[in-house]
Amino acid sequence: MIRFDAVTKRYPDGTVAVDSLELTAASGQITVLVGPSGCGKTTSLRMINRMIEPTSGTIWLDDTDTASMATHELRRQIGYVIQHAGLFPHRTIVDNIATVPFLLGTDKKEARKTALELLERVGLPPHFAKRYPAQLSGGQQQRVGVARALAADPPVMLMDEPFSAVDPVVREQLQDEFLRLQQELGKTIVFVTHDIDEAIKLGDQVAVLRVGGHLAQLASPVELLSRPIDAFVAGFVGRDRGYRALGFTTAGTLSTRGEPTVTLGAAIPKGTDTDTWLLVVDAQQAPQGWLDLGADFTGHETVSDELLYRGGTLATQGGTLRAALDACLSSPSGRGVVVDDGGALIGSVTAREVLELIEARETERQP
Amino acid sequence: MIADVVTWLTDSSHWTDTKFDTGIWTQLLAHLKFVGIALAIALLIALPLGLFIGHTRRWGWLVAGANALRALPTVGVLVLLTVIISPHFQGRTDTGFLIPTEIVLVLLAVPPILSNTYAGVQNVEPGIRDAAFGMGMTGPQVLLRVEFPISLPLIFSGVRSATLQLIATATVASYLPLGGLGRFIYDGLAQQDYPQMIGGGVLVAALALLTDLVLATIQRYVVSRGITRRFSSKQAVPDSRIAAVHETDGAHA
Amino acid sequence: MTVLADSTSSSPLHFAQYFLDHSSEDLRLLWSHTWLSVVPVVIGLLIALPLGWTARRYRWTYPPIISITGLLYTIPSIALFVMVPPLLGLDTLDPLQVPIALTVYSVALLVRVVADGLASVPEDTVQAATALGFRPVERFFKVELPIAVPVIAAGLRVAVVSNVSIVAVAGTIGLSNLGQLFTQGFQLSTPDAYYPPIVLGIVLCVLLAVVLDLAVVGLNRLLTPWRRAVPS
Numbered sequence: 001m002i003r004f005d006a007v008t009k010r011y012p013d014g015t016v017a018v019d020s021l022e023l024t025a026a027s028g029q030i031t032v033l034v035g036p037s038g039c040g041k042t043t044s045l046r047m048i049n050r051m052i053e054p055t056s057g058t059i060w061l062d063d064t065d066t067a068s069m070a071t072h073e074l075r076r077q078i079g080y081v082i083q084h085a086g087l088f089p090h091r092t093i094v095d096n097i098a099t100v101p102f103l104l105g106t107d108k109k110e111a112r113k114t115a116l117e118l119l120e121r122v123g124l125p126p127h128f129a130k131r132y133p134a135q136l137s138g139g140q141q142q143r144v145g146v147a148r149a150l151a152a153d154p155p156v157m158l159m160d161e162p163f164s165a166v167d168p169v170v171r172e173q174l175q176d177e178f179l180r181l182q183q184e185l186g187k188t189i190v191f192v193t194h195d196i197d198e199a200i201k202l203g204d205q206v207a208v209l210r211v212g213g214h215l216a217q218l219a220s221p222v223e224l225l226s227r228p229i230d231a232f233v234a235g236f237v238g239r240d241r242g243y244r245a246l247g248f249t250t251a252g253t254l255s256t257r258g259e260p261t262v263t264l265g266a267a268i269p270k271g272t273d274t275d276t277w278l279l280v281v282d283a284q285q286a287p288q289g290w291l292d293l294g295a296d297f298t299g300h301e302t303v304s305d306e307l308l309y310r311g312g313t314l315a316t317q318g319g320t321l322r323a324a325l326d327a328c329l330s331s332p333s334g335r336g337v338v339v340d341d342g343g344a345l346i347g348s349v350t351a352r353e354v355l356e357l358i359e360a361r362e363t364e365r366q367p
Numbered sequence: 368m369i370a371d372v373v374t375w376l377t378d379s380s381h382w383t384d385t386k387f388d389t390g391i392w393t394q395l396l397a398h399l400k401f402v403g404i405a406l407a408i409a410l411l412i413a414l415p416l417g418l419f420i421g422h423t424r425r426w427g428w429l430v431a432g433a434n435a436l437r438a439l440p441t442v443g444v445l446v447l448l449t450v451i452i453s454p455h456f457q458g459r460t461d462t463g464f465l466i467p468t469e470i471v472l473v474l475l476a477v478p479p480i481l482s483n484t485y486a487g488v489q490n491v492e493p494g495i496r497d498a499a500f501g502m503g504m505t506g507p508q509v510l511l512r513v514e515f516p517i518s519l520p521l522i523f524s525g526v527r528s529a530t531l532q533l534i535a536t537a538t539v540a541s542y543l544p545l546g547g548l549g550r551f552i553y554d555g556l557a558q559q560d561y562p563q564m565i566g567g568g569v570l571v572a573a574l575a576l577l578t579d580l581v582l583a584t585i586q587r588y589v590v591s592r593g594i595t596r597r598f599s600s601k602q603a604v605p606d607s608r609i610a611a612v613h614e615t616d617g618a619h620a
Numbered sequence: 621m622t623v624l625a626d627s628t629s630s631s632p633l634h635f636a637q638y639f640l641d642h643s644s645e646d647l648r649l650l651w652s653h654t655w656l657s658v659v660p661v662v663i664g665l666l667i668a669l670p671l672g673w674t675a676r677r678y679r680w681t682y683p684p685i686i687s688i689t690g691l692l693y694t695i696p697s698i699a700l701f702v703m704v705p706p707l708l709g710l711d712t713l714d715p716l717q718v719p720i721a722l723t724v725y726s727v728a729l730l731v732r733v734v735a736d737g738l739a740s741v742p743e744d745t746v747q748a749a750t751a752l753g754f755r756p757v758e759r760f761f762k763v764e765l766p767i768a769v770p771v772i773a774a775g776l777r778v779a780v781v782s783n784v785s786i787v788a789v790a791g792t793i794g795l796s797n798l799g800q801l802f803t804q805g806f807q808l809s810t811p812d813a814y815y816p817p818i819v820l821g822i823v824l825c826v827l828l829a830v831v832l833d834l835a836v837v838g839l840n841r842l843l844t845p846w847r848r849a850v851p852s
Contacts, residue, residue, distance in 0.1 A: 051501060076503030086498030090516040090591035099502050132593030148502075158501075369706050438781055438833075440788040440825035443818060446802040450813045535696030542792050552702055556793055565706055568699035575694050 001027045002048060002156065002190060007057035009043050009213070017043040018213035020057065027155075028186040032203035034193055036236070040213030041192045045158050048190060049078045061156065076100055079149030079157035079187070083165050085141040087133035093119065093144055094129040100152040111151075118147040123177055139170040146178070150185070159191045163198065175201060196237055200225065200244065208233050222248035246322035249361060251354070254317060254324060256338050256347030264288055264305070268297050277333035280308055285344040287314060287337050314339050317346055321361075325354045371562040376569065389546065391570065397546035398574065401465075401537040405472030406530060412473070413480035414522070420481075421488025421518070422510045430485050433478040441536055445471045449543055461545070468540040475536055476529040483525025487518025516591060523586040527579055534575045548574065631815065635823060638816035646801070650824055653797040656790070657783040657832060660719050661776060664726025665734075671727070672734025673760060686732055693728035697786045700724065701793060718790045725786070726779050733775030737768030770847065773840035777833050784829040788821070798824050 002025040009018040018040040025031035033041040046052040048059055050071045059066045066074055087096050094115045095102075101111035116129055122143040133141055142162060149157055163171045163178075179202065182189065193199055199206045200221040208216045208224070210232055217229040225245035228234035234241075261281045262269055268291075269278065276294040280303055281287055289308030300307060315327035315338045327336030328351035335348035375381060383390040413433075420426050448467035456463030491514050499509045515522075541549025548571050555564025592598065671689075675682040695703075700721040705714055741764045749763040791799015801821030808814040841848065 049501060051497070072503045072505045074503070075501055078503075080498065080501035082494055082498055082501070084492075084494045086492070086494035086501075088495060088499070088513055088517075089593045090519075091593065103503055103508070132591070132596075132598070134593055134596050135598060145498075372706060438784070438826050438829040440785045440798070440802075440822060442785075442788045442792055442799055443802050443822040443825060446806045447815070447818045447822065450806070450809045450815065450818065454813065531694055531696075535698065538696055538698045539789055539792065549698065552698060552793070555702075561706075565702050568702035571699040572695040572703065575696055575699075576691065579694050 001025065001060075001062055002031075002188065003060040004044070005058045005060065007044070007047060007054045007059055009040070009047060009052065010055045016213055018047070018054075021213065021215055023207055023215060023218065025188060025190050026205070027188045029204035030182060030189045030191055030202055032191045032193060032199040032206045033209060034196055034199040034206055034236075035209035035216075036211060037194065038211045039209035041194075041209050042160055043213070044209070045160055045190055045192045048156075048158055049075045049080060051075075076103060076152065077154050077156065079152075079154045081142075081145045081149045081157065081159040081162045083161045084138075085133075085145035085162075087141055087144055087148070089133050091132075092129065093124075093131050093133070093136070096133065096144060097147045097151050099148055100154075104152060115147070115151060118150055119144075121150075121181070122147045139166045139174060142166060142174060143177075146181075155188055157187045157189045159189060161193055162191075164193065164195065171198075178202070197244075208236060243322065243325075246325060246358070247320050249321045251315070251319060251321045251324045251357065254315070254338055254349050254357075255353070256317075256349055259335065259337070259345065259348040261285075261345065262291065262303055265302050267302055268300060269293070277335075279333075279337065279345070279348075281345055287339065287345050290332050292332075312337065314343075315349070316341065321354065321358055324349060325351065325358075328354055372565045372569065375562040375566040381566075389550070391548075391551075394546050394548050394550050395570070395574070398534070398537050398548045398571075401468060401472060401540055401545075401547055402530065402533045405469055405476055405533055405537075406526075408469070408473045409476035409480055409529060410526070413477045414484055417481045417484025417522075418488055418510060418515060421485045422506070422514060424489070427485075430482050433481050436474055436478055439474070441471060441475060442539055442542070444474065445539060445543070464540075464543040464545045468537075468543065468545060472533055472536060472540075475532050479529045479532070480522070480525045483521045483528075484518065487521030487525075488514045490521070491517050517594060519590045520586070520594060523582070523590065527582045527586075530578055530582060531575055534571065534578060538571050635816045635820035638820055646820065646824075649796065649798050649800060650828070653784070653787055653799075653825075654828060654832075656718060656722065656787045656797055657780060657828065660722035661726045661730075661779050661783060663719075663723050664730050664779065665772075665776065667723070667727045668730035668734050669765075671731045672738060675731065675735040676738040682735065686735070689728040689731045692724055697721065697725070697789055698793070701790055715795075718787070718795055722783055722786065726783070729779050730772070730775055733772055734768070737771030737775075738764055740771050741767045766843065769840060769843050773836055773843075776836045780832045780836060781829045784825055784832065788825055798828075 004021045004023040007018060007021045008016065010016050021040075021044060023031075023044075033044055035041050043052055047054050048061075048066070050066060054067075061074075061077075087093075088099070091099075094112050097115035097118055098106075098108075098111040101114065102108070116126060119126060119129055124140060124143055124147075128136070128140070133144070136144065142165075145162065149159075163174045166174065175198065191199075191202060193202075203221055205218060205220055206224050207218045210216045216236075217224065217233045219227070219229075222245055224233070224237060225241040225248070228237050228241075259279050261279045264280055264282050276292055278291045278293055279287060280289050280291050288305075289310040290312065291303060291307060292309065295307075297307070309332050312331040313323070313327050315324040315336055317338055317340055324336060324338070327338070328334065328349060329336075331337065335350055336354070337348055338346045340346055381388075381390060382392055384393055416429065420430060445467060448470055449464060452467050453463030456466075488510075495513060495517070496509065499513045504512065537547050538549030538552060541547045541553050548567055551567025551570070552564050555561060555567060587595075671685060675685045701717060704717045704721045704724075705711060708720065710717060745767065746759070746764065749759045754763060787797050788799035788802065791797045791801075792803060798821050801817040801824075805814060805816070805818035805821070808817065
């Protein structure tokens with residue numbers, strides 16, 4: 001657990017970066033600090049491992065006042081990941097990961113063995129061990145950065161915009177793997193980002209800071225989306241927040257109806273009177289796309305790939321209301337496709353049915 | 368003329384000492400001695416100072432001051448110091464000339480080593496320094512384990528440039544009655560023995576080229592491949608434009 | 621007070637008096653020193669421009685051009701002085717030997733500077749110029765070269781300042797320039813130290829280096845007015 005007790009950072013020129021911050025980052029959870037630039041989120045993070053010294057107030061690491069420890073001792077107990085990874089260019093990947101164990105005097109062979117395990121854990125192949133940072137892409141370097149922070153198995157990790165320098169596709173991949181890793185490890189994590197979507201996706205709790213280093217709201221992501229405390233937080237959380245909040249509510253068991261299908265490669269059916277859209281599945285019953293029966297099939301005998309409309313996301317039975325609604329809205333037939341965990345078709349729902357479910361949930365919540 | 372120079376250089380009697388003349392080997396050793404002493408002293412001064420200034424970002428004016436020294440005419444300072452110092456060493460004339468020579472050589476070698484070391488440490492990416500401190504390294508650990516090895520290419524280029532200037536200027540030391548390869552140049556000039564004079568020039572040039580080659584080889588082995596980026600072709604450096612494509616092969620391998 | 625007027629006083633501070641007593645000779649040395657310091661750099665730049673352009677334009681020529689010029693720069697100045705006459709078939713102590721040697725140095729230093737300076741021109745700018753219809757030669761003189769001026773000027777400063785010191789070295793092998801003041805002072809210092817010509821030589825060399833350095837800085841400012849524009 002990390003606790004900020006009336007922590008203030010004032011620079012000699014008078015600017016106040018952080019103003020009597022009170023905040024507790026619970027053990028085993030991800031606490032995200034988010035806010036516009038100049039809100040003091042990075043300053044707050046860096047005061048935890050005393051890369052910046054607070055002007056006043058105390059930061060507690062469990063029951064220890066961090067100011068009472070030698071800075072280098074403190075930092076060796078805290079994993080630290082920064083934006084561009086900050087890998088040491090002159091050391092191989094394996095030695096980069098083993099930095100802190102080396103500092104702590106762990107046997108070199110032992111430290112490298114642990115480092116190799118971590119390399120795999122963050123999703124990099126073992127032959128990367130002997131490479132140098134310059135031989136890795138930005139996203140790969142960031143994975144190494146995470147592995148390096150984990151090397152001495154610190155209970156606490158600080159992450160300063162670790163995924164913001166990579167492109168959106170890679171970022172999402174890194175975020176997903178980070179969440180998976182955290183499920184296994186259960187570290188106490190403080191995470192800084194300027195991206196509210198990232199904050200909502202990753203945080204167990206989110207602290208929104210406003211310029212001048214004031215804490216505006218500390219809440220769980222769903223609460224932040226549904227009950228922003230004031231206009232600033234509402235504005236920062238942004239549009240679509242009602243829709244995005246649905247991402248935190250499971251749909252429960254959706255009452256689906258059976259959906260007529262045709263298998264890929266079968267003959268094109270004629271004269272069905274249901275409507276013009278027919279769902280196409282493969283041999284394993286996994287939905288592939290929609291066939292427009294009203295279209296001109298000259299030159300085609302069977303249902304082939306090139307005839308399919310692939311627009312349309314899939315909802316999982318047991319997934320979120322947001323995914324269910326999105327499946328309906330993105331489907332050309334207006335019917336959202338629901339699959340099981342193995343990806344096989346269960347049936348379909350309409351947007352109206354999902355909305356009714358949402359309304360039912362709302363009434364349940366009201367007393 | 369070129370043939371005469373070759374003849375002078377290939378005459379084995381010029382290489383060893385005779386009753387009347389000092390040979391090339393002896394003068395070469397003397398030359399290397401001047402250079403070696405000055406380089407050692409300059410390194411002892413400039414390297415720690417440059418590392419300190421680059422690491423602490425304090426006393427930066429010292430670097431600017433050292434660089435201003437470069438405007439001083441080397442020969443002028445050499446003559447001035449000799450005139451001041453050598454009278455105190457009557458009877459031991461060699462020391463009287465050696466001390467001003469070494470002072471001039473050190474003055475010459477300090478600026479490039481100092482400014483390159485300083486620049487090397489200062490140019491270490493802030494993110495790398497930040498990570499090093501954040502991992503829990505102490506100040507000296509950051510300096511010696513991170514900043515110093517990353518600065519090595521620039522430090523080496525400073526040392527190489529200083530060494531070349533030392534070899535060149537140690538020649539001028541023979542302008543004083545001291546040994547070294549410059550002896551052949553000034554004696555050749557005085558005796559109008561031009562093959563000897565030009566031969567001396569060739570020897571100095573050869574020494575400079577050879578020394579630089581040695582230093583370049585040392586640099587190759589001392590500086591991490593991660594910095595020089597000399598990677599074997601099959602371990603190519605990723606192209607940043609297609610990094611996203613490479614991304615997945617690592618992730619799910 | 622007669623001591624002060626005595627031109628043979630050996631106090632280092634009497635260099636001004638020494639200068640006044642030998643002004644015509646000293647000015648001649650200063651003039652030839654200036655000449656020797658400036659002309660080789662100018663000629664060197666004129667030679668380095670096409671070479672640097674080639675190294676930049678045809679990338680495969682960069683490594684050989686840079687290594688060969690780098691190798692030339694490795695040769696000590698005094699060695700180059702004495703090697704120039706036989707290599708070029710000149711008389712030993714030909715008045716051209718020092719300017720030629722210094723030109724070689726300037727080329728060696730400036731080729732890399734020009735190539736790096738041209739490399740500092742943003743690729744977008746070059747492509748925009750091409751798209752606007754500049755022909756390669758036009759583009760070089762009107763777009764690339766002006767933008768490369770600051771980097772080239774930085775190299776010129778190094779070349780000019782180090783030339784002032786190297787020219788003095790040439791004085792020790794008998795060429796006529798400020799280096800001769802050191803020879804004179806050295807000869808006059810037996811048996812007793814005689815400082816004025818030595819100190820005068822050092823002072824004039826430093827002044828010359830400073831003036832030439834400022835001249836390059838001024839020229840750079842004159843040629844790059846856009847760099848003085850302050851973003852509002």
